[in-house]
Amino acid sequence: MTTVAAKPAAVAAKPATMAQALGRALHDAMAEDPAVHVMGEDVGTLGGVFRVTDGLAREFGDDRCTDTPLAEAGILGTAVGMAMYGLRPVVEMQFDAFAYPAFEQLVSHVARMRNRTKGRMPLPLTVRVPYGGGIGGVEHHSDSSEAYYMATPGIHVVTPATVADAYGLLRESIASDDPVVFLEPKRLYWSKADWNPEHPLAVEPIGRAVVRRPGRSATLITYGPSVPVCLEAAEAARAEGWDLEVVDLRSLVPFDDETVCASVRRTGRAVVVHESGGFGGPGGEIAARVTERCFHHLEAPVLRVTGFDIPYPPPMLERHHLPGVDRVLDAVARLQWEAES
């Protein structure tokens, strides 16, 4: 489906944050469909620790935007039951690492219910998870947990990198009849863009990557919090004579082989960039898929720029862990350019 503006109005675009766009998406989904229920820790009176749900309890009542007991398995488990009865729950996990207690419910029930019942009882629910680092969070507040979710068949894994996508992808996720783990890049919550909330952009269905920046020299394949890093790296690379293409995956599951491979076949070189650790991380799967499908177009091995394979570091050291512009450019430099000359 495509999202539709709630009501047309002559409101000019003005700067909005990703957090505001997410909140607006929740608001519009709740206004449009009485089955949509928001639930989680501190989502009601407080409006969420990131203020994404600000105002929802006031407008829709605390039965539609519910402060739950502090228990993530219970939150997701009860959301499963609500979805079984025909509601469309949107669960907020307060932080990436606090979502782990809900992992059994996600893996053993959320991801399997459609399959287990041969399609008779799908579970339309969305699990919003703030993820990633770069905000100076102390231990357990900065994990990149997407590889765990990607390894679980039956759920979609979606992550926005722009204000407009935050709105559009969240609307699409809530409207989906499949469960979605919606990963929100924490450090982009306060990123701003000119955005007209009265005319939210229609977006393509979940599962389509987008070329954020066209280029001819090499493809940077990335998502979520690393998209701005790659765009910045692409600008910096112009000085080196490289014209880099940046592909924003937007959806890790389903994975858009078509867009990614079309880009790599054009450029002949690829670097995958993400915060998550490299070993067993999304980049390994992506590099393998690209290599299997584009081998004869490749001028160099597909490289990965990732976080180190370490527990997430304390905030005063996290800048050494997070893939930055320099590390991306170093990888680009290793794409065997000498073969061309």
Next chain:
Amino acid sequence: MKSRSLTVMDQRGAYRPAPPPAWQPRTDPAPLLPDAEPYRVLGTEAARKAEPGLLRRLYAELVRGRRYNAQATALTKQGRLAVYPSSTGQEACQVAAALALEDRDWLFPSYRDTLAAIARGLDPVQALSLLRGDWHTGYDPREHRIAPLCTPLATQLPHAVGLAHAARLKGDDVVALAMVGDGGTSEGDFHEALNFAAVWQAPVVFLVQNNGFAISVPLAKQTAAPSLAHKAVGYGMPGRLVDGNDAVALHEVLTDAVRHARAGGGPTLVEAVTYRIDAHTNADDATRYRHDEEVEAWRRHDPIALVERELTERGLLDEDAVREARENAEAMAADLRARMNQEPRLDPMDLFAHVYAEPTSQLHEQAAQLRAELAAEAPDIPDIADTPDTAGTTPDIADTTLKGTGR
């Protein structure tokens, strides 16, 4: 609840300022406490008040249930079931749970509770799909209001709470009854489900079948609580301790708890003290961890014999009635045997058809791979559906019956 005119701070459950010394117990625990002894009816004076119709119904269902357990166990020996966790000895719990519910209510069974699902009206062949292994859930949960048989312990309990909560939000007077074993009460999901249910005052009845063992581990290694029913008090809900082999007592307690929940009184935890006469499953060897004398002692407290004695003493059971119950049970067993001896129809393409509403491009590729492998073995394998997973549409929230397959 409509609260548009209220501020956030006025909402139900919102913070209320209180002066520092104002602490007092928020709920009087005394009415929540279970009885000191398991509640019993059969063999007591109170049994005389039991309706003859109910006694006859319970008797017929228990006899049928015992035969079902024997037949299912036999099917494992014939290779027709991958595994069977028997509820022999626990038939009163299974039958009473099913009979306590109205048609619109929901049952949340664990893997040992196929008999409860059958007593509720489910076709035994469909109930046994999981244990036969031809699919995971062999029935439509919404059609029967029976959640999928749940294998990960206690994880179905929060589902029951959420479903009951959703029904109440919609204004439907639906109750959910969730079944769990004594081992399952140690799981975190048991705790979280009871807590959520009590906070939300959700119309849920939790039935713990305390059958003495979690596979091999006895209750003494599972908990230090006075009884499992006592756990209810910590959550602010009533706990009831019942003789789990007394079908009449169980039926009364569960029916009361369901009525209480339906009337808006909130959840109840019921501990049924019973015994797992058979091993954990056909693959288990119970002689490694318990004595035969204990099993024999429990056999003398048999749920069928308890009802039979009451019926006989009141002159309500003649030879014809006994024969009829046995013949019905045999007919069920023969039908089950005959149908389970037929090879199930399997479609390997189902593996890919129900993962998502629409298969991903990757699943299409993998389905094509499997189809090619199968084509080498035999032709005429149908394609994975290119159309959406049509069986799996979401019911409209306005659809109060939830019997249909969707919008």
